[in-house]
Amino acid sequence: MKKRSVLLKTIGAFAFLLIGLFLGRMIFKPKKVETVPIPSTMQYWNTGASKDTSAVAQAANFTGNIIKVEDGGSIREAVLKAQPGDLIRVYPGTYSETVYIDKDNIGIQGVIVDGKWPVMDGKKELNDAILYSGNGITIENLKIIKYKGNGIMGQAGNNFVIRNNWIIDTGVYGIFPQYGKNGIVEYNILTEIEDAAIYVGMCDNVDVKYNEVFGNVAGIEIENSRHCLVESNYAHNNTGGILAFLTPGLPIKTIFDVIIRNNFVIGNNHENFGAPGSIVSGIPKGTGVLIMAADDVIVENNIIANNDNAGITIVDLATGAPTANDPNSEPNPDRVVILDNFMIENGNNPVGEIKALMMSQLKTKGPDILAMGGGTGSSIRDKNRYRTFGLGNYGTAEITDTKDITTFTFKEPVAPRSVSKEELGELTYYGVCAGCHAFDTRLIGVPTNIIQAVYEGNPQGIVDYINKPWNLRDDYPDMPSQAYLPEDAKMAVAEYILSLKK
Amino acid sequence: MDIKKIVLRGVIFMTFVCTLWGLVSLGNKDSVYYKVPQLNCDCPPGFKLNENNECIAQNLYMAYTTENDHGVGGLKTALPKVRDGFSPQQIDLGRYLFFDPALSKDGSISCATCHDPEKGFSDGLAASVGMNGYQLTRSAPSLWNVAYLKLFFWDGRAKSLEEQMKGPLFSKEEMNNTPENLLNTLNNIDNYKVLFEEAFPNRNNNTITLEEIYTAITAFESSLISLNSRYDQYAHGYHKALNEKEIEGLNVFRSFVARCAECHTPPLFTNQQIAVLGVPEPDGKPLDPGAEIPYNDKTMRGGFKVPSLRNIEKTAPYMHAGNFNTLRETVQFYTDGRGHAVPENEELRIHWHIWEPELSDDELDRLVDFLKTLTDETFMPEVPTELPSGLSNTNHNS
Known part of the structure; x- marks a missing residue:
């Protein structure tokens, strides 16, 4: 008997333990x-x-x-x-x-x-x-x-x-901020992207810094954007390393004020695996930096090496983009500034158009820097140190560096709204309420002056009502709930309604 | 009678009419008594009257920052610049003109014949029908939110509403009028002479001019605002406005796989550009060269203006010539392959966003769900029951 009770006790203890464990976990x-x-x-x-x-x-x-x-x-x-x-x-x-x-x-x-x-x-x-x-x-x-x-x-x-x-x-893209203002893309690593790994499209004031991009069709692309800093990135073995593009047919028509500096742009010789019809599918492999129809681009202090087609390519739209023309897009790269860059071993194995162009010059190597098509006002700091083609009309750069510009982002965040409370109330009243309410005439809903009489000094009462209307008058149809309005707009419009004079 | 007297008479008349309007509407709560000729002194919904008697557009999108000057893309984004500042009287006069077949040569067609408010200000036809049953080649675009547009006609050949309306007014196949005949007609309708005087009080003599006609119709068209759809409620932050399927559709719409939002950029749902899509023409018709003709540019062959998608549910069939009967067929086109319908002998520069997104049937259905959330006709104007010309207002299709 005793033995059995010990056994029972042991089993009981175990059972308790298990239950405890189970409950504890729960x-x-x-x-x-x-x-x-x-x-x-x-x-x-x-x-x-x-x-x-x-x-x-x-x-x-x-x-x-x-x-x-x-x-x-x-x-x-x-x-x-x-x-x-x-x-x-x-x-x-x-x-x-x-x-x-x-x-x-x-x-x-x-x-x-x-x-x-x-x-x-x-x-x-x-x-x-x-x-x-x-x-x-x-x-x-x-x-x-x-x-x-x-x-x-x-x-x-x-x-x-x-x-x-x-x-x-x-x-298609790795990181793609579009229509944004004031942003940072930094310390990211991206690979195997069939278009641009980092694509800043139709943005303003964006810094792209300290990223590594490799094995993509395009490493970093700044497109139809203004005030962008591309700094201290490592772009290697893409089809094209770093791009500043104007693409025609987009609602924002300009790209300017782009600084490309302190980047490593190395061996961007990957096969182009871009989707047929995409603009980047036309980029020849071996492209280091590509500037297409972009204005006021400064290329400074980069190490650009072993890009087999050309180190820096500067083209206009007619040369670069197989798309429908856009009469509102200015097609030339203007005022491009090439400052000092470390460029070696570029153009070792040119392809396509550049190969043909070089052959016509009885050369087999592509250049460090190549410019084709239109554009005015461009300059270069020390042309003699590079092998160049098409830079005949480039003057001497008027600046030596861009060290005064540390960022294109703002000191203060961009404000989400640009209107006061009164204005928000007014926009809501005329933009939404006026579909059914006029000041002293009947439309679908009661005249606003009657609302004023009911809710005098009580804007919260209006807010409560529009959140959950109930039928007050038999001779008017039910008002649909306006709970969807932003909270600040509800109070703003309530106060505005009470302040209306006519 | 000298000018002062005319002006004075105009002012007195207007004051009288406005007072009467106020009295009538106060006194009679059941229906607004509204008799021609008499113009509304209040702005239509969506507009605020300022001290200069101008109607200024007002909507919640104006609360958002306009730093990105073109105002495209994303949810809380400003709209492009609007065409506003017309007087309430001009807008109301434009409304009468818009519905009045007196504007066509034989009094058989009004603007509303092809831009029927009941059909999303389009006509429900693949391609519109002009005078004496003449079969036109393109469909009538919707007029909702035209106040925000900068290009008109499918091929983008007009840059303003005034320029646009001269097309149908004076085209032999459409309203078949001439400027001379139009002026002659309206100047011989007493009601219109009074109304124009009311809408344009600072003129030297009581003769209706072409510019006044264009201004009034532009004023009315610019008042057709649709910005209070369920989508808009979602955009302004009320996420319950759309159900799960519709949000799924929104996510497909704006994803870079489907890429719809790249050209149909919110909040207007058009980026107002010309795009070459390579849509199959209906019934084996020859390729419409589109923007190639007005722009005289081969690279734009087959290019058309990107239309707004607002109230798109109301304006079937779709594309420039009613190429697709339903929204489902239309979205299907975009996933059937880049250039799949381009005739063999054509080399079109298809837009780079047309590719092979391989959308599933489910995703296509969700897209259609989402497109139907863009419907809003709360600011529908009133169709006049009587016209100043005395002609019948039953010529439009509804």
């Missing part, structure tokens, strides 16, 4: 998505970016919650849940999804643990890893692979920071 199991407030003393923000003194990087400030996403969780769900000011921290794991950010001031920060990255994997089925339209978006420390369209694409978001990402084979 209760204390780490959740896949978890939200905690950001500790006020913690500067999650600038981890790993201490050397970056540019305002946009320093200004990005996350004061809301930290949303923790772990393997098996969803970054997309976290973004949908996030409020402006929140920081989403993504832990190592595989995330196969498309994340879209239509909010302002959201940070997505990968957490790399023991060399393990959070990986966004498109499995060649998904279109884009991250799409954002909000302002103040930061994306860092992610490994993004196998998407069909883009790694990271921005549409009109200002004040963006995209850094420390590792992007492989994400389709």
